[in-house]
Amino acid sequence: MSDSEGWDGDLRDTGLALKHDREWDYELDRVADAVAERDADTVALQFPEGLKRRAAGVADDLDELLPEKVRIYISGEANFGACDLDTDLMRRSDVFVHFGHSPMVEGGDVIYVPLFSNVDVEPILEEAVGHLEGDEVGLVTTAQHMNKFEMMQSFLEDRGFTVHTRRGDERLTHEGQVLGCNYASAEVPADQVLYVGGGGFHPSGLAMDNPEKRVVIADPVNNVVKPASAEKFIKQRYAAIHSAMDAETWGVIAGTKIGQRRHGIAETIVAENDDAYLITLDEITPDHLRNFGLDAYVNTACPRITTDDGPQFDQPLLTPQEYRIAVGEEPMDALEFDTFEGTW
Ligand code: SF4
Structure with missing residues (x-):
């Protein structure tokens, strides 16, 4: 994705002295308490892209608060939001901590530490x-x-x-x-x-x-x-719809990230179109779609991959509603921005 849920700009001037970072309260005492309560052997830490530079320092600080037996894992997977928890690491750790975003996904025992910017507004x-x-x-x-x-x-x-x-x-x-x-x-x-x-x-x-x-x-x-202007994006969306109008075969992406699942929408499209195929995917990139050789794709996961990164894909990448416009089920002027509002 071209950007994440914040943090990129906020870190610009913070330099590289990351060990024992005191700029934010990482609530490590709360993490240590959870480790003690659960008699945990493993604790996992997940950071968004813009905070990964802090990971080693935070792990060092936490290590000082924990019994020697506890092993600390840091998720190296890309992370763009609270919708994107490292579920594999979550399953394999006794305590899972997600830094930098406020809670979105229920389930498991995730400890969210929502860090705040110190910029004067x-x-x-x-x-x-x-x-x-x-x-x-x-x-x-x-x-x-x-x-x-x-x-x-x-x-x-x-x-x-x-x-x-x-x-x-x-x-x-x-x-x-x-x-x-x-x-x-x-x-x-x-x-x-x-x-x-x-x-x-x-x-x-x-x-x-x-x-x-x-x-x-x-x-x-x-x-x-x-x-703020949406003009450039709207032009791009109409261009993507037009380029998909001749498509005969469709890949319909059912995202596997925990907070990006709209599989019902994907299944409905495939049920109605004999030339559409359900494709599960975690990271949605041009490389991951290239070898399928289908004419166009519908993305039911993070809508910002479609709107912000769509032009980088080899074939048209549409939102579910844009698909319905491209196949003639809805008029062109019905175009709306795809969101997770009311579908979550
Ligand atoms: S699904 Fe929403 S919260 Fe998750 S990365 Fe995309 S825009 Fe952000």
């Missing part, structure tokens, strides 16, 4: 105020900035705005939280939404999912305020 909010129109605004952010959410809300209210917030659905842990595949928290009675957070990954999805709203990005990591 007040200067960028001050600048953002000048870019907002009217006096009503929706407010959203990512899990990494949730520790500042109340402060953001008060800041805007102090400047005369009525701030609309909500917790979207059960895939989200917090009020005002968005994920790359879920913008239900932005469904508020306001014509404009302020997104506070780093990078373009989340606001591009926010703009795609809310074409009727004005979306303003306040990026405290890159220190920039600007509008």
Whole structure:
């Protein structure tokens, strides 16, 4: 995937002195307590891509708190979100700890340690105020900035705005939280939404999912305020649909990652089309699809692989709804951004 659920920008200036990192509270006492309670022999640690540089230091610190018999494993698998737990390592360890994301997936005994960004958001909010129109605004952010959410809300209210917030659905842990595949928290009675957070990954999805709203990005990591636009993505999606219209054979991807499973949608498509085949896949990459030699693919797993990485694939890669447009079951102007809202 081209980006993950945060962390990339936030680590830019933190240097390489990673051992005994004191920048964040990794809640290692909580992990050590769980190890003692379960009389554990193995503890497994999983970090998102942007935090992997911290893994060795965190393991060293944890090791000092644990009995000698306990073996620490670090997951080396790619990780892009709380939807993407290392289930193999989870099964084989007594305690499994996932750092950097808030809880999404129930089951097992996962200890989530949601680390928060220490970036000061007040200067960028001050600048953002000048870019907002009217006096009503929706407010959203990512899990990494949730520790500042109340402060953001008060800041805007102090400047005369009525701030609309909500917790979207059960895939989200917090009020005002968005994920790359879920913008239900932005469904508020306001014509404009302020997104506070780093990078373009989340606001591009926010703009795609809310074409009727004005979306303003306040990026405290890159220190920039600007509008979000979905224009480029929409053009790409129409191009992908057009290039799949002549496809005779289809691969329908049923993702195996624990928080990306929409197998029912994949099975329905295959049941209705004799020339469609169910393909299970963990990492969805051009290399993994190349040898099947099918004409086009439908991705029912993480929708951002389709929208953000789709152009890198040899054959068209569509969302389930785009497939229905390509085969003539829905009109072209029905195109919507694919999300995990209400399907989780
Ligand atoms: S499925 Fe959602 S939470 Fe998981 S990586 Fe994709 S966008 Fe992020």
